[in-house]
Amino acid sequence: MTVETKLALTEQDVRSFSKKMDEAAWMSDFRAEALAKVEQIPMPKPDKTRIDRWNFTEFPVHAVESATYESLEDLPAQAHELIDPDNHENLYIQHNNTPAYLSLSEDLKAKGVILTDIFTATREHSDLVKKYYMTDGVKVDEHKLTALNAAFMNGGVFVYVPKNVVVEEPIQVLFFHDNEQASLFNHVIIVAEANSSLSYIENYLSTVEEAKGQANIVSEVFTGDNAEVTYGAVDVLPKGFTTFVSRRGVTGRDSRLNWALGLMNDSNTIAENITHLIGDGSHSDMKTVVVGRGDQRENITTKIISFGQNTNGMILKHGVVKDSATTIFNGIGKIENGATGSNAEQESRMLILSDRARADANPILLIEEDEVTAGHAATVGQVDPLEMFYLMSRGITKKEAERLIIHGFLAPVVSQLKLEGVKKQLTEVIERKVR
Amino acid sequence: MSTLEIKGLHVEIEGKEILKGVDLTINSNEIHAIMGPNGTGKSTLAQAIMGHPRYEVTAGTITLDGEDVLEMEVDERARAGLFLAMQYPSEITGVTNADFLRTAINAKRDEGDEIPLMGFIRELDANMETLEMDEDMATRYLNEGFSGGEKKRNEILQLKMLKPKFAVLDEIDSGLDIDALRIVSKGINDMRGEAFGCLIITHYQRLLDYITPDHVHVMIQGKVVKSGNAELAKELEEKGYDWLHEELGIEPETAEQEA
Numbered sequence: 001m002t003v004e005t006k007l008a009l010t011e012q013d014v015r016s017f018s019k020k021m022d023e024a025a026w027m028s029d030f031r032a033e034a035l036a037k038v039e040q041i042p043m044p045k046p047d048k049t050r051i052d053r054w055n056f057t058e059f060p061v062h063a064v065e066s067a068t069y070e071s072l073e074d075l076p077a078q079a080h081e082l083i084d085p086d087n088h089e090n091l092y093i094q095h096n097n098t099p100a101y102l103s104l105s106e107d108l109k110a111k112g113v114i115l116t117d118i119f120t121a122t123r124e125h126s127d128l129v130k131k132y133y134m135t136d137g138v139k140v141d142e143h144k145l146t147a148l149n150a151a152f153m154n155g156g157v158f159v160y161v162p163k164n165v166v167v168e169e170p171i172q173v174l175f176f177h178d179n180e181q182a183s184l185f186n187h188v189i190i191v192a193e194a195n196s197s198l199s200y201i202e203n204y205l206s207t208v209e210e211a212k213g214q215a216n217i218v219s220e221v222f223t224g225d226n227a228e229v230t231y232g233a234v235d236v237l238p239k240g241f242t243t244f245v246s247r248r249g250v251t252g253r254d255s256r257l258n259w260a261l262g263l264m265n266d267s268n269t270i271a272e273n274i275t276h277l278i279g280d281g282s283h284s285d286m287k288t289v290v291v292g293r294g295d296q297r298e299n300i301t302t303k304i305i306s307f308g309q310n311t312n313g314m315i316l317k318h319g320v321v322k323d324s325a326t327t328i329f330n331g332i333g334k335i336e337n338g339a340t341g342s343n344a345e346q347e348s349r350m351l352i353l354s355d356r357a358r359a360d361a362n363p364i365l366l367i368e369e370d371e372v373t374a375g376h377a378a379t380v381g382q383v384d385p386l387e388m389f390y391l392m393s394r395g396i397t398k399k400e401a402e403r404l405i406i407h408g409f410l411a412p413v414v415s416q417l418k419l420e421g422v423k424k425q426l427t428e429v430i431e432r433k434v435r
Numbered sequence: 436m437s438t439l440e441i442k443g444l445h446v447e448i449e450g451k452e453i454l455k456g457v458d459l460t461i462n463s464n465e466i467h468a469i470m471g472p473n474g475t476g477k478s479t480l481a482q483a484i485m486g487h488p489r490y491e492v493t494a495g496t497i498t499l500d501g502e503d504v505l506e507m508e509v510d511e512r513a514r515a516g517l518f519l520a521m522q523y524p525s526e527i528t529g530v531t532n533a534d535f536l537r538t539a540i541n542a543k544r545d546e547g548d549e550i551p552l553m554g555f556i557r558e559l560d561a562n563m564e565t566l567e568m569d570e571d572m573a574t575r576y577l578n579e580g581f582s583g584g585e586k587k588r589n590e591i592l593q594l595k596m597l598k599p600k601f602a603v604l605d606e607i608d609s610g611l612d613i614d615a616l617r618i619v620s621k622g623i624n625d626m627r628g629e630a631f632g633c634l635i636i637t638h639y640q641r642l643l644d645y646i647t648p649d650h651v652h653v654m655i656q657g658k659v660v661k662s663g664n665a666e667l668a669k670e671l672e673e674k675g676y677d678w679l680h681e682e683l684g685i686e687p688e689t690a691e692q693e694a
Contacts, residue, residue, distance in 0.1 A: 384525070385488050386525050387525045387527055389485075389486075389487055389488055389509060389525075390521065390524060390525035390527070391525075391527070391535070391539075392508070392509040392510040392513065393485050393486075393509055393510075393512075393513055393518075393519055393521075394510075394513055394518075394535075394539035394542070394593060394597060395510055395513035395514045395539050395542040395543050395597070396510055396513075396538055396539055396542045397510050397542060398508070398510065400538060400542065401510075404527070404530045404534075404535065404538065405527065405530070407529060407530070408527055408528050408529025408530040408576070409528065409529060410529065411528070411529030411530075412528065412529060415529075
């Protein structure tokens with residue numbers, strides 16, 4: 001059975017939404033053109049997961065209006081905890097679909113750093129946004145879900161770091177969801193010009209028990225020559241959502257793009273994290289941890305494609321799968337013809353905690369060039385009964401022993417996350433999820 | 436005073452009977468040594484006391500101060516006061532030695548009565564110094580990449596931190612050089628006293644030069660065939676086990692036997 005795409009919104013709807021959000025005029029056309037394509041282009045085909053019965057198109061309402069926050073004290077406790085009490089000068093909060101809080105240090109403003117909601121960005125930084133918005137990163141017509149994101153975009157953020165500017169303190173963006181009717185069609189654009197550097201922290205948090213809509217999220221990151229961006233994210237979206245999240249990077253010469261992703265959703269999730277190493281000598285490091293539980297289905301693709309010479313792609317991901325969840329890891333290292341001297345490494349480890357859980361690690365190397373190095377390692381295993389015996393023989397309960405082994409299993413990834421705030425939140429979320 | 440009592444213990448592994456009726460009583464403030472040739476069931480006894488999942492007790496009882504040990508889960512046995520220093524300790528990635536120890540200590544304590552961090556660190560440092568362990572072994576992952584000797588010291592470190600009523604030391608001396616043997620033995624001797632009883636399993640008299648046992652038992656073919664005092668260990672060292680076979684009229688087994 002295939003689900004016919006019945007779209008909730010017409011061209012008129014997306015145009016009037018664009019107008020209501022006071023976007024740049026080109027954005028209205030951009031949305032309308034994307035909408036026209038949605039019907040014609042196919043769904044993505046994530047390896048080893050059938051999604052033809054997943055519902056990616058239906059949602060109760062396109063956008064909800066939610067409260068803004070005058071002060072961080074207005075935030076609910078769970079959201080407030082995610083904000084570093086000593087360091088939150090560079091912070092943007094989106095409340096469901098509403099831009100709700102914005103703070104950027106005077107110093108960064110003076111240096112030309114931009115942090116603003118995506119609607120305002122199309123208007124105030126129209127040329128910049130237009131240059132990067134679904135052009136060289138994610139394409140509108142990649143598949144139906146990217147086209148849907150383009151047409152229905154109802155949130156997101158624009159971060160711009162000019163040439164030679166080093167952003168010392170991280171910029172944090174919190175997407176806070178507390179309305180079960182709300183869908184998230186977010187679009188994030190991060191541009192770090194030549195010789196700049198940025199740490200970006202992204203939190204998806206929901207306090208809803210069960211969501212009713214879509215989470216269709218696209219992030220595009222562009223590193224200029226010799227720039228360095230660290231993108232740390234912890235996604236905690238509830239069941240009920242159908243989640244598609246695509247995080248894409250495009251690198252300039254000698255730049256570094258480091259990803260540190262904690263995929264902690266309880267929803268069925270198709271996640272892809274892809275870097276195109278375009279510039280010679282550029283480097284991308286992808287670290288991902290995943291916990292699947294309940295009857296959740298997750299398909300996690302991490303992919304680094306080397307186009308430039310002497311590029312380096314490192315993939316490391318660890319996943320724990322419990323209950324009757326299914327998690328698929330697709331790891332792809334691709335070296336294109338001409339990318340001499342490049343290196344593609346990947347390592348995937350999965351730990352299965354129950355007889356009903358399913359895990360599959362699927363490593364792929366696609367090498368079109370001779371003078372390169374590449375390697376992969378993948379394991380899927382269960383908790384070692386002898387390790388359990390050893391821990392329990394010291395008086396540690398079965399549950400606690402299992403907890404230690406799981407944390408230990410994820411530690412090689414979590415401990416390497418360079419952003420302390422992300423590490424802390426992730427550790428706490430893992431704690432909750434594996435209990 | 437506490438008593439660990441083993442009566443008529445029969446243990447199988449994968450359908451094969453290894454222990455064929457073992458009787459042994461250990462009280463606090465006693466150190467017992469079990470000696471015997473390879474493959475006679477000494478390690479099986481150690482694993483059965485702790486509740487290793489692969490060993491099945493088919494008959495007999497183990498009690499600790501009258502409590503049925505065989506009814507307890509592995510962690511309950513530990514919290515009741517049993518400890519097994521293992522011959523081949525597991526390596527656990529991502530869990531630091533210190534975190535593991537603190538979790539184990541707190542497992543015996545009530546919620547809200549956790550060991551104070553500073554006190555824990557002081558005690559850990561002191562014990563590691565006694566055992567001449569590198570400081571970084573507290574922050575390294577549990578047994579991961581430890582040498583054979585480091586693993587054995589780490590077992591004794593756990594013993595000293597957890598302070599059980601009864602410890603079973605399963606070939607704690609194997610793979611140790613003389614210096615390490617001396618250090619490990621000192622660690623064990625320091626534990627001697629009213630609150631501690633110990634069962635040492637070893638092939639070699641060597642360890643018993645450092646730790647003088649109160650009782651020595653010989654195990655052959657899954658049974659304790661002879662018991663005595665420290666002199667018995669010396670006699671075995673000089674004469675081997677063959678004379679025992681003759682004296683007790685035991686047919687040497689020709690079939691392979693692994694335990």
